[in-house]
């Protein structure tokens with residue numbers, strides 16, 4: 784990148800730093816040591832991710848292995864990473880679309896079994912690596928859906 788994609792300004796600087804990856808739809812993902820381009824005119828920051836699809840899959844795997852209940856944003860992230868709309872994902876989960884939307888919007892918390900169902904459905908639909916599937920099976924015993932916590936995910940880039 785040699786100019787700003789927004790204003791075309793060539794006064795840009797590139798440096799390595801930690802970047803809060805809100806474009807993911809999650810507010811708790813930090814990319815560490817990523818190249819960030821800063822424009823000195825419009826004050827925007829841009830991050831260049833060489834392999835975005837792989838990064839999203841990696842983040843999704845951290846989410847399905849978390850020991851606490853899935854948040855609405857995380858459920859939405861998993862659905863989007865499967866490239867499904869709410870109707871399609873709700874059909875796979877065997878719930879109605881309104882229930883799924885309420886979970887995603889944090890209006891209603893999924894039950895302990897629905898929380899696990901979401902993780903397992905994600906794993907069944909996505910070609911996750913065997914080690915992730917094995918970790919998930921072990922993790923299922925420990926997930927404590929009563930626990931409310933927003934973990935921070937630190938992801939080092941590039942892959």
Ligand SMILES: [Zn+2]
Pocket residue numbers: 787788789790791792822823824825826827
């Ligand atoms: Zn600019």
